[in-house]
Structures are given as C-alpha cells and as structure tokens.
Amino acid sequence: MPGQRSRRSSQGERRGAAEPPAAGRRKRKPQKSRKKKALLWTGGVMAFVVVAGSAGAYALYQKLNGNIDAIDVGDAGSKNVVTDGPMNILIIGTDKRTGKGNEGYGDKGSEGHADTTILFHVSEDRTNATAMSIPRDLVTEIPECETKNEDGTTTVIPGTANERFNTSLGQNGRNPGCTMQTVENITGLKPDHFMMVDFNAVKALTSAVGGVKVCMAKPIDDPKSHLKLPEGESKVEGEQALALLRTRDSFGNRSDLDRIKVQQQFLGSMIREMKSSDTLTNPKKLYKLADAATKALTVDTAIGDAQKLMTLAQEIGKVDTKNISFLTMPVIDNPAEPKPITVVVDPVKGEQLFAMMRSDTSLTEVKQKEKAAKGKQAALLKGPKAEAADVRVDVLNGGEIPGAAGSTVNWLQNVQGVPKSTNKANAPEKIKKTTLEYAPNQADQARALAEMMGLPATAMKQGTTDAEGLEAMVLTLGADFKGAGQLITGPAKPPKDIEKASADKAVCAQ
Structure with a gap:
C-alpha cells in the first residue's frame, strides 16, 4: 500500500486515542418527523458528522482522518466523491486473519479474499437503494487489471476464466480495484468507490455500537464457529458477532447462499442500531463508533480522508432505511460440475436484475416511480x-x-x-x-x-x-448501452423468486 501521511505504520500501530472533550457538547432532541437513514458498514462515518460539530472538532477530524487507510485503484473507480447520477459502492468483507485473536481461524498468512461482497446501488434521486450480495463461490471471469505499487509503478495482472469470485481479491496480487472491475464485468454496473473491512472490523464495530440485536428461529450450537445462541432475540458483539457471520452449519442447507441471508439480516439490524436515538444522542458512543469505523475501513483514494467520507456519508444518508432492499445475485448450480459446489449467474434472472439496477429502477415500495415505469413499459409492449x-x-x-x-x-x-x-x-x-x-x-x-x-x-x-x-x-x-446481450433497461418488477429483505424489518434467521 502506498505510504501516505497519517496512515497506519507498517507494524499496524495507530496513534493513541484520546477521549473527546466533554465541554461544549449539546444533546439535541431528535425530531420525531425525521426519517431513519442508513449507511451499511460506514454507518460509523455518520457518527463523525455529528461528533465533528462538537468542541474540539479540528482535533477530532485530525484523529479520525489518521485512522483511514486508502488504496489507489486507478480507473477502476470514480474520481469524484459524489456523482450526480446513481452511485455504486462496493462493500468488501475480507477473510484476512491478521490482528489480535484471529490466528486461530485458519489460513494463516492469507492476503485476504473477497469473502463477503455487497454491491450497494444508490438511486439517482436518493429515495432508495439496493444492496446485492455476490456469492464468494460464483464462478466467473476475472478480467485483466492493473495495480499500483508503492514505488509508483504499475503491475498488469492477467485475466483468467472460470475462477471463483472471491479470488478477484488477494490472489496473484489483485487489489480491490480488480474486484471492482470483476463486478463491472459481471453486471455492467461500474462501482464508484469501495469500502473494505476485515475480521477485526466486525468485532470493533459491533462492540462500539454496544452489540447488535439478532433473532434465531431455533437455538444455535455450532462447534466449528463456536457460536451458541438461544432461540429468539439476543445481542451479539465482538467474537460472537464474527462467529455468526462466518458460520455455515447453523442455517438452511449449510451453503454460502444461506449464510448470505443471515449476513443481510445482521446488516439490517446493525443499520437500525447505528441510527437509533440511543446511539445518535450519546456523544461517547458516537465517538467510539466513529473511531472504530474509520479504523476499520480501507477505501479508495478518492474518498480517502474523513472530510470526503463525511460528504459521501451525508449523501447516502438521504436514503430512508425502509427503502433499502437486500437481495442476493440470482445464481444457478454450476452446470460444469457433476456435483456442483459452485454457482454461476442465472442467465435470465441475473440479467433482468442487473438491467433494473443499471436503469435505476427501484426494488422497494417507492410506488409512484414504479407505477409510472410499469405503465409505460406495459403500453410499449x-x-x-x-x-x-x-x-x-x-x-x-x-x-x-x-x-x-x-x-x-x-x-x-x-x-x-x-x-x-x-x-x-x-x-x-x-x-x-x-x-x-x-x-x-x-x-x-x-x-x-x-x-x-x-x-x-x-x-x-x-x-x-x-x-x-x-x-x-x-x-x-447510446451511452446507456453496456454491451451486446445486456438489456438497456429491466422490467418494472424484479424477477420471480428473488428473495428480498428490508433494512427496516427484523427477521429471525432460519
């Protein structure tokens, strides 16, 4: 990673954290009419927006700004912090094992792969967003990509066909820019920015927010991930939260696709907790959350400081929580395998969904826009x-x-x-x-x-x-054409059998 001012040292040490000054703080009573907003993993950055308005804001800005790591992804992303049209942000959770307490998870020394990946599409009018999970075991083409070296030179990494999606990061020296290009190659949607977190981030963020509420449809006792949870509601944080996100054996048919559903439910709950009045009116909790979030994030250089992240956070924060839909990329069993353990994009439903996202069609209950689009398209055909x-x-x-x-x-x-x-x-x-x-x-x-x-x-x-x-x-x-065989615009409604979850609703994991 290129050396940058106020970034982490090569040993991973950080400057000491000081408690935020108490003087001059004012607690503002939340307006009842204000809608809840959301920002996935970067919800902690919204905490910075509030904290920055307090006494000692400059010192806090310098402290939080020094927490953030950044990677130059070249032309893989956007040079602008915020775009005028729709925005696509790639959220990457890696399986990198470095850090205190992570040595026992296996695969020691791994560079970290794209273990959990979500393409977060924010509509042009900021009324809705779609968070599409991409299975790590998706077999696809990893296109040729360029990475920037510490000395300023560039390395070209050849593309490969029939590879698992998770190897778009970490394998053969690929960085998040390669993952961004792989997503664009699959969907026709160009990510503007990326935000990457690892095992430590899950533990730190969940502890900073005071735990995340989860609900289990049955008791969980998984010896592999060491996860034990009772039936019904409970709170998880730290190691227990990481175990919940990593377990495959506790839900559904023990596949990565079922694990994704649990991750989506967890993220929805985390969003609600980050945006709750208990968090937004607690200065100490806000500071811890902002500090943990900025320490947890690695981002592209276009949003590589606290001011830019704050600008992006405020823009995405315009989306009402109830209009954020979680879903999984439509896939089918890999036909090239006698006993499929990997998947490929569903050739029909996948392209329909990608086309909807490319044409910025809402998957939520934003009725007026959906009704108009559906009526025009029906009349056309x-x-x-x-x-x-x-x-x-x-x-x-x-x-x-x-x-x-x-x-x-x-x-x-x-x-x-x-x-x-x-x-x-x-x-x-x-x-x-x-x-x-x-x-x-x-x-x-x-x-x-x-x-x-x-x-x-x-x-x-x-x-x-x-x-x-x-x-x-x-x-x-026109410029809206993304490639032969890719629909210019999708249907007004998502394909049948596409399971959606709302960030505004709690669901018990099956």
Whole structure:
C-alpha cells in the first residue's frame, strides 16, 4: 500500500486515542418527523458528522482522518466523491486473519479474499437503494487489471476464466480495484468507490455500537464457529458477532447462499442500531463508533480522508432505511460440475436484475416511480410482435463502447435470430440514451426488438409516415448501452423468486 501521511505504520500501530472533550457538547432532541437513514458498514462515518460539530472538532477530524487507510485503484473507480447520477459502492468483507485473536481461524498468512461482497446501488434521486450480495463461490471471469505499487509503478495482472469470485481479491496480487472491475464485468454496473473491512472490523464495530440485536428461529450450537445462541432475540458483539457471520452449519442447507441471508439480516439490524436515538444522542458512543469505523475501513483514494467520507456519508444518508432492499445475485448450480459446489449467474434472472439496477429502477415500495415505469413499459409492449426473422434494423453506435454496433448485430443475428440486422458503424454524434426510430407500419417489429433488448418506452421514436419496401428501422446505441446481450433497461418488477429483505424489518434467521 502506498505510504501516505497519517496512515497506519507498517507494524499496524495507530496513534493513541484520546477521549473527546466533554465541554461544549449539546444533546439535541431528535425530531420525531425525521426519517431513519442508513449507511451499511460506514454507518460509523455518520457518527463523525455529528461528533465533528462538537468542541474540539479540528482535533477530532485530525484523529479520525489518521485512522483511514486508502488504496489507489486507478480507473477502476470514480474520481469524484459524489456523482450526480446513481452511485455504486462496493462493500468488501475480507477473510484476512491478521490482528489480535484471529490466528486461530485458519489460513494463516492469507492476503485476504473477497469473502463477503455487497454491491450497494444508490438511486439517482436518493429515495432508495439496493444492496446485492455476490456469492464468494460464483464462478466467473476475472478480467485483466492493473495495480499500483508503492514505488509508483504499475503491475498488469492477467485475466483468467472460470475462477471463483472471491479470488478477484488477494490472489496473484489483485487489489480491490480488480474486484471492482470483476463486478463491472459481471453486471455492467461500474462501482464508484469501495469500502473494505476485515475480521477485526466486525468485532470493533459491533462492540462500539454496544452489540447488535439478532433473532434465531431455533437455538444455535455450532462447534466449528463456536457460536451458541438461544432461540429468539439476543445481542451479539465482538467474537460472537464474527462467529455468526462466518458460520455455515447453523442455517438452511449449510451453503454460502444461506449464510448470505443471515449476513443481510445482521446488516439490517446493525443499520437500525447505528441510527437509533440511543446511539445518535450519546456523544461517547458516537465517538467510539466513529473511531472504530474509520479504523476499520480501507477505501479508495478518492474518498480517502474523513472530510470526503463525511460528504459521501451525508449523501447516502438521504436514503430512508425502509427503502433499502437486500437481495442476493440470482445464481444457478454450476452446470460444469457433476456435483456442483459452485454457482454461476442465472442467465435470465441475473440479467433482468442487473438491467433494473443499471436503469435505476427501484426494488422497494417507492410506488409512484414504479407505477409510472410499469405503465409505460406495459403500453410499449402491448400489441402484436413480429417474428425475429422479419425484423429489419440498421444499427449505429452513438455510445462510448468501440465496435458496439458490430457486436450488437452479431448478437442479434446469432443469438436472437434477426438476420436482417445491419451494422451501420458510428452515428453522426454521441447520444446519452439509446433510440429506436420506426414507422407506424413497423410497430410490430419495434415491439419485438424492444423486448429483445429491453428498450425503455422513452427510447421508442415512431414516425408519422409508413415505411416503403425493405426500409429498415434505425437503432442508435447510446451511452446507456453496456454491451451486446445486456438489456438497456429491466422490467418494472424484479424477477420471480428473488428473495428480498428490508433494512427496516427484523427477521429471525432460519
């Protein structure tokens, strides 16, 4: 990791923590009308926002700023702290064993892999967010990536096919930037920033917040993780919280997918605890939480100081807790294995969900937006659709991906069975949104192509006069086009059988 001012020393020591000054503190009574907000693992940074308004704010800023570790991920992330549109933040929990009390977990000396990974998508209007867990045992392609060395040089790490997702970090020198690029390669969603925590972070954060409430549908006694919990509600922190997040043998069919469900339930409870009035009105607890959170985090350099993290925290904190949905990336058993122990992306449901997230469609109860999107899309597809072989379309590239028109025509012809599609190369100018221009007597062809490509209602541009002879429709790909075979926009509702959990509701782990 590049040396940085006020960062951890090579031995991992930190400057001593002083108690926050008591003088000048004012307890503000929470407004009843204020909605609860949430920020996943970085909820402690919101504590800094409150603490920074107290006496001695400059000293606190310097102290907390010195806690944070940062890694340069180059072009893998965004250079801006906050983007105007939707934001994607990759939350990475590693299985790195370093630190006091972690030697007994096995795999001593491991660099740490992407053991628990969540893509946190925040909507453009900040009304909702989707937290999608990515299974560690997902088999996928790890693309080529670059890492920055301490001396300023760059190392290119070759890509590999058919690898477990968790090896996108730690394996062959890969850093979180490689994990960010792997996520983008899978979903078409580019992470703007990453936040990474390890075993110590789980223990420190849960202790700082005074424990996290959990609920078990049955008593738990797992000798492997040393987890013992009674049926019903209880509080966990420190080693016990880590054991809960690591156990596979206590829930469901003992798979990583069932463990993910428990992790999501735990995170939802942790969010509620971090944003509770008991935390927000307790200066000492706030300080401990802010100190623990900034010590726990490793982030990209674009958000690598307390001021930038505070700015990001305030932006994400606009999302109401009830409008944060937890879900797991849709997967199926790996067909390449006789007795599958790994999974691959569900080719249908996965792309539908990714398309929804790319088009910033809410998965929560933000009804007005969902109803409008559903109504427009239903009206668009209503009516007869032409057979794929009868669809005539000229494809132009007005987006950012070189060769997009050619790759789309290849996909249309060989995958969708549209032989009358033609590559017309680059459009006269770049456009932000994909458009399909068609004549009234080509409406059946337009509906067929819209369904294949997931074109939104806003993309459809019907002319006033009928087409003559063999005249083709004109499809111009825009900046919203992410690749051949990737839907431009998803359905108004998530695929069937996608299990969702809300950060605002407590659920007992099965």
